Amino acid sequence: MRVLLLLFSIIVAFLSIAFKDTIITTIESLTSGFSTTNTTAFKGLPLIPPRAIYGAPKAVNMTIPRAIRKAFLAIEQSEGAGARVRRSIGTPQLRNFSPFLMLDHFTIKPGAGFPDHPHRGQETITYLLEGAVDHEDFAGNAGTIEAGDLQFMTAGKGIMHAEMPRQNPDGSANIGMQLWVDLPEKLKKCEPRYRDLKASEIPNIDIDEGKVHVKIISGQSHGVDSVKELAYTPVWILDIEIKPGGKIVQNLPEGWNAFAYNLSGSTAFGVGKDKTTIGQYHNVVFEQKGDEVNAEVAEDAKENGHFILVAGLPLDQKVVQYGPFVLNSQEEVYQAMMDFQTHSNGFERAKGWQSEIGKSMVH
Incomplete structure (x- = not known):
């Protein structure tokens, strides 16, 4: 051996x-x-x-909760002709949050509204919570959205329209949300268009033994998809209401910017020591890192928590905005102003046009 x-x-x-x-x-x-x-x-x-x-080893199906970047109160202000809005995105508190340009929580009482005005270079998404709002544009499009309905408007190369409230029989205000979303540079000159989404078309789900109700306006929640794509820029919109003691873990696309606007009640967002309770009319902005948002309402809460959760694909482009014109350079903004004044390059139909719904503030 x-x-x-x-x-x-x-x-x-x-x-x-x-x-x-x-x-x-x-x-x-x-x-x-x-x-x-x-x-x-x-x-x-x-x-x-x-x-x-x-890279660090990853567990199977590992998810990363999104932390809160900031939360702030949306201050009420005047807008349009007598309307009141709580604006959160598009203020000193939150700018350059691509693809989002502006978020208004509006209240339009009888005699107020948004008469004839132009747009170029963005999309607007209007979600009506109470009442009814008429819309009309210079291309002959007209219609009405009621509580629970949405309207997706692509301004593209140019549009002129009016958004006016219906006068409710009880004299109550018309309340809703309007989100402005930037268009990719290559679509800034597309043809304008409208798409309406009726409340009856929106998928609804209940989770956590019925304590959480989700309206899937755009995107996906717990295996259920929205019915159709309505915006050129990829955006998820979920209307979520949580009863006391309920909670939800909502997945979001990685790398997208996301926020939650709290319509009513108090909702706690986050996990562990980072969990923060957010009150009514506050906008919660999440960090980009992570792929899920955690939200819950305390067992002893006196009312449900109700918020809109929104996420969108950031656009790698410069934003230059002047009022309703959103382009990628100052020269393009100047050109938009000139085109509107001279009724050219997309604004030809604005010459002499006046909406019927805008002629009278109450109808």
Whole structure:
């Protein structure tokens, strides 16, 4: 036995000397692609590559909760002709939040509204919560959205329209949300268009034993998809209401910007020590990192928590905005103003046009 071990040792030593250069070359070739910074060396073996190269190991189906970047109250202000809005996006509190340009929580009482005005370069999404609003444009499009309905308007190269409230029999105000979404640069000159989404077309689901109700306006929630794509820029919109003691974990596309506007009640967002309770009329802006939003309402809450959760694909482009004109350079904004004044390059039909619904503030 000792003789065999001695012979084996002699053979190993001989091979090590004979093929020394080959072994070293092989080890060097295996490690040549890796940085030697912050690595652990094992004598006679290739260096362990740093984590930056191969990435951290991921668990199967691992999700990352989104942290809150900031939360703030939307201050009420005047807008249009006598309307009141709580604007959160498009204020000093939150700008450059691509693809979102503006978010208004509006209240339009009888005698107020948004008479004839132009747009270029963006899409507007109007979600009516109470009442009814008429719309009309210079292309002959006209219609009405009622509580629970939405209207998606693409301004494209140019449109002129009016948005006026119906006078409710009880004299109550018309209440809703309007979100402005930037258009990709290559679609800034597309033809304007309208799409209405009726409340009856929106999928609804109940989760957490009926404590959470979700309207899937656009996007996906718990395996249920929205009925159709309505905006050129990818956007998810979910209307979520949570009863006391209820909670939801809502997945969102990674890398998209996201926020939640709290319509009523108090809702806690986040997990663990980062959980924060948000009150009515506050906008909660989430960090871009992560793929889910956690929300819940306390067991002892006196009312349901109701919020709109929105996420959108950021656009890698410059935004230059002047009022209703949203382009990618100052020159394009100047051109839009000139085109509107001269009724050209998309605004030809604005010449002499006046909406019927805008002629009277009450009808």
